[in-house]
Amino acid sequence: MIGRLNHVAIAVPDLNAAVAQYSDVLGAEVTEAVDQPDHGVTVVFVNLPNTKIEFLYPLGENSPIGNFLEKNPAGGIHHICYEVDDIIAARDKLKAEGARVLGDGEPKIGAHNKPVLFLHPKDFCGTLVELEQA
Numbered sequence: 001m002i003g004r005l006n007h008v009a010i011a012v013p014d015l016n017a018a019v020a021q022y023s024d025v026l027g028a029e030v031t032e033a034v035d036q037p038d039h040g041v042t043v044v045f046v047n048l049p050n051t052k053i054e055f056l057y058p059l060g061e062n063s064p065i066g067n068f069l070e071k072n073p074a075g076g077i078h079h080i081c082y083e084v085d086d087i088i089a090a091r092d093k094l095k096a097e098g099a100r101v102l103g104d105g106e107p108k109i110g111a112h113n114k115p116v117l118f119l120h121p122k123d124f125c126g127t128l129v130e131l132e133q134a
């Protein structure tokens with residue numbers, strides 16, 4: 001079912017500092033910041049040869065990242081995103097096997113303009129998993 005690792009997401013308390021650390025100190029290629037109000041985040045991607053890092057900064061009152069940063073003030077790895085060929089088929093199989101699909105269970109359009117879903121961290125080794133339609 002899961003395919004390529006699309007990105008590893010890091011929640012950050014200071015987006016500019018994170019961008020400077022990765023672009024100036026690590027010499028990485030970073031994108032401009034993009035607000036994603038539907039997800040309550042501002043996103044910057046670090047483009048790597050074999051995958052991406054997704055910096056997440058809270059946007060708005062009910063951001064899931066705000067909650068995460070309250071518990072992890074220095075920031076940290078927030079989720080991993082795998083690509084799937086058919087996100088609806090993947091969702092239905094996962095639900096049939098008892099995995100918790102977060103939100104209302106319907107995919108939302110993510111940062112790559114593709115449908116995404118999230119799976120509860122408690123069902124996958126304490127790690128929040130995002131699935132993105134390949």
Ligand SMILES: CC[C@H](C(=O)O)C(=O)SCCNC(=O)CCNC(=O)[C@H](O)C(C)(C)COP(=O)(O)OP(=O)(O)OC[C@H]1O[C@@H](n2cnc3c(N)ncnc32)[C@H](O)[C@@H]1OP(=O)(O)O
Nearest residue numbers: 036039041064067078102110111112116118121126127128
């Ligand atoms: C533009 C979209 C972009 C993209 O790539 O396309 C994105 O990736 S958007 C990313 C932001 N969106 C989301 O994260 C949506 C899914 N997240 C959620 O539904 C919640 O954040 C949830 C359910 C993971 C956690 O909700 P909340 O923080 O309200 O719950 P708790 O604090 O009560 O936590 C419950 C339990 O889970 C543990 N937890 C919370 N967040 C994480 C995490 N990121 N990784 C691992 N574990 C996590 C938390 O510690 C609690 O555990 P406990 O043992 O009970 O303390």
Ligand SMILES: [Co+2]
Nearest residue numbers: 009054081130
């Ligand atoms: Co993501």
